[in-house]
Amino acid sequence: MSGKFQLKKTSNGQFHFNLAASNGQVVLSSEQYKAHASALTGIDSVRKNAVREGAFEIKDSSNGKHYFVLKASNGQVIGQSQMYASLHSAEQGCESVRRHAPEAVLHDESAAPAA
Template structure:
């Protein structure tokens, strides 16, 4: 079992992204691309602030594909679920992990 953490990485398109991995090593949320690393770090800080608030989660329901977005105070999407879940219960379990583990999770910068 690993510790939950955020990871910053740089994609082939040159943009910076973050992902949040739960204690079981599974990626739960991923970000949009950022041009600069400081903006990516700000995105992580925003996740940490907003993660505990249930009203910040936008849930989408399609048959066998339940997803979520985490939004900031201004309504902008900060991160999205890394996958679609086959049941609402599984999606809610993933949201609970983000709520509990993300606010205090360390960040690992994989770009250095």
Template structure:
């Protein structure tokens, strides 16, 4: 089962990582100035992740593959890791779809 892990960046912003059941990070958020905003971002991922149309499949300048998850308003709510292949990226999307809706939320203690 997946989980969202909230942590604090060095600049004080909050962020979350969605981890698959095996502990691999499959989605990373932007920085949020408040924990409440970070939690809203998590809720947006849970809501939008099942919809394939919310994923934008991309290729970086060094030919790595990745995806972004967007909310209904077009805002990016999460970025994937880099993948060597399109099939790896597509498996990452399927993992977000499977893990995000019912994922638990925990805070990382620094």
């Protein structure tokens, strides 16, 4: 089973997506987008940048845990991971995004955008 992008509409009418690995674990979450089309563009950006050298940055949180961000070539953050207890786990999370994002199927769970 491959990974999947889950696109949802939030309670405030915006759009948000998660990338889930083949085991169902969410490995990357997006910001909120005002437009459905912008969220789709964000998913395309994740697909392209996940395989780009230097696109991932692992960071330390204030509570000692680790997380990573995926950045576009212009430096803009296009997704963030969950918190990981170890640096090694965060590195494995990056690898999971690299492996799953390019071929992940899209499950659009948002209502069809208004015309």
